[in-house]
Amino acid sequence: MKIICIGRNYAEHAKELNSPLPAEPVFFLKPDTCLLPKNQAFFYPEFSKDIQYETEIVIKINKVGKHIQEKFAPGYYDELTVGIDFTARDLQNRCKDKGLPWEMSKAFDNAAPLGKFVDKKIFADVQNIDFHLDLNGKTVQKGNSKDMIFTVDTIIAYVSQFITLKIGDLIFTGTPVGVGPVKINDQLKAYIGDECLLKVDIR
Numbered sequence: 206m207k208i209i210c211i212g213r214n215y216a217e218h219a220k221e222l223n224s225p226l227p228a229e230p231v232f233f234l235k236p237d238t239c240l241l242p243k244n245q246a247f248f249y250p251e252f253s254k255d256i257q258y259e260t261e262i263v264i265k266i267n268k269v270g271k272h273i274q275e276k277f278a279p280g281y282y283d284e285l286t287v288g289i290d291f292t293a294r295d296l297q298n299r300c301k302d303k304g305l306p307w308e309m310s311k312a313f314d315n316a317a318p319l320g321k322f323v324d325k326k327i328f329a330d331v332q333n334i335d336f337h338l339d340l341n342g343k344t345v346q347k348g349n350s351k352d353m354i355f356t357v358d359t360i361i362a363y364v365s366q367f368i369t370l371k372i373g374d375l376i377f378t379g380t381p382v383g384v385g386p387v388k389i390n391d392q393l394k395a396y397i398g399d400e401c402l403l404k405v406d407i408r
């Protein structure tokens with residue numbers, strides 16, 4: 206399986222990183238070694254001094270598809286959750302400054318903690334889901350999927366022009382404003398609505 210991540214999909218977040226708004230979805234991949242088994246601790250890596258959280262709605266692909274039309278995209282996922290796109294911001298900025306790919310800042314081991322999946326049917330509208338992240342009990346990031354620049358269905362249609370989607374593939378749909386650093390002994394809890402679907406202790 207592969208993990209496809211969308212960048213700059215919320216206008217306020219693009220602004221906080223001084224990034225221009227994209228005219229088309231921006232995506233990058235994380236390998237399956239980014240997965241962090243549910244509720245296990247994340248060990249702060251020695252290669253970075255600025256690991257940041259990005260809280261995102263994550264879609265799980267349920268069938269194989271290529272060149273999926275947007276109108277059929279809803280048939281390609283049944284479940285979603287919330288996940289964290291951990292980013293080594295210092296490495297990312299260093300790569301960006303040199304015009305280099307910044308894969309290393311996103312693709313390191315355990316950089317994609319994933320919550321418990323829930324059936325999308327429990328939501329009246331996938332493009333109107335509240336989610337948030339608490340850091341040590343205080344809410345630090347709050348988003349609603351209605352603020353995505355590109356909807357889940359647009360993303361599926363766009364990405365599947367380039368990459369065949371397979372069963373079990375995950376799509377991280379971008380982070381809202383409010384990204385920030387973690388430190389050792391922090392605890393992250395990610396919620397959809399009032400339900401905590403993911404807990405990560407930083408060690």
Ligand code: MG
Nearest residue numbers: 259290379380
């Ligand atoms: Mg992200």
